[in-house]
Amino acid sequence: xxxxxxxxxxxxxxxxxxxxxxxxxxxxxxxxxxxxxxxxxxxxxxxxxxxxxxxxxxxxxxxxxxxxxxxxxxxxxxxxxxxxxxxxxxxxxxxxxxxxxxxxxxxxxxxxxxxxxxxxxxxxxxxxxxxxxxxxxxxxxxxxxxxxxxx
DNA sequence: GCCAACGTTGGC
DNA sequence: GCCAACGTTGGC
Numbered sequence: 001x002x003x004x005x006x007x008x009x010x011x012x013x014x015x016x017x018x019x020x021x022x023x024x025x026x027x028x029x030x031x032x033x034x035x036x037x038x039x040x041x042x043x044x045x046x047x048x049x050x051x052x053x054x055x056x057x058x059x060x061x062x063x064x065x066x067x068x069x070x071x072x073x074x075x076x077x078x079x080x081x082x083x084x085x086x087x088x089x090x091x092x093x094x095x096x097x098x099x100x101x102x103x104x105x106x107x108x109x110x111x112x113x114x115x116x117x118x119x120x121x122x123x124x125x126x127x128x129x130x131x132x133x134x135x136x137x138x139x140x141x142x143x144x145x146x147x148x149x150x151x
Numbered sequence: 152g153c154c155a156a157c158g159t160t161g162g163c
Numbered sequence: 164g165c166c167a168a169c170g171t172t173g174g175c
Contacts, residue, residue, distance in 0.1 A: 009173090031158075052173055111174080129156040131172045 002045045003137040004037065005125060006063075006099070010054035015061040018049065018101045027072045027096035028082045034134035041065045041097040048137060048145060050125070058110035059145065062102040069095035105149040119144040 006026065008014065018024055029035060047063040071092035074082040087093040114120055124135040137145075 007173090033158095057174070129172095131157060133172085 003142040005048040010051040066100035067098035
């Protein structure tokens with residue numbers, strides 16, 4: 001089983017929204033490295049849900065991969081802001097897995113708190129200038145974060 | 152709102 | 164294939 005972290009701007013789609021929806025298609029990702037990771041998502045993988053552009057920023061809870069990545073439908077829709085004229089149904093460019101709500105942390109874990117944890121020093125999220133919106137997480141990092149969340 | 156860091160685009 | 168210009172992300 002693999003572990004991941006996905007970022008979402010809180011005001012656009014929050015862990016609370018995922019709790020309400022129960023399941024959502026993780027679409028509109030338009031970055032090749034993130035896309036490559038999304039294609040590695042396997043059913044049952046666990047996902048840390050990170051809020052960016054929030055006050056404070058940090059990890060709000062957990063999700064689980066409910067379905068492996070399928071072609072992201074927004075790339076085919078000329079009316080969508082995420083339309084990609086170079087994508088075709090035969091050769092889709094962008095993919096989206098489905099995420100299922102797992103839990104809301106009772107204690108939101110802020111970025112500042114994450115930075116204080118020695119075991120997380122090498123976490124992708126905490127590296128200088130890390131803007132990637134889909135990131136791999138190691139098993140050790142994942143369990144250190146669960147411990148912080150008391151989950 | 153600022154701006155550093157990074158990704159993407161496109162001319163050559 | 165290089166690289167300058169430009170756009171975006173995201174913390175502060």
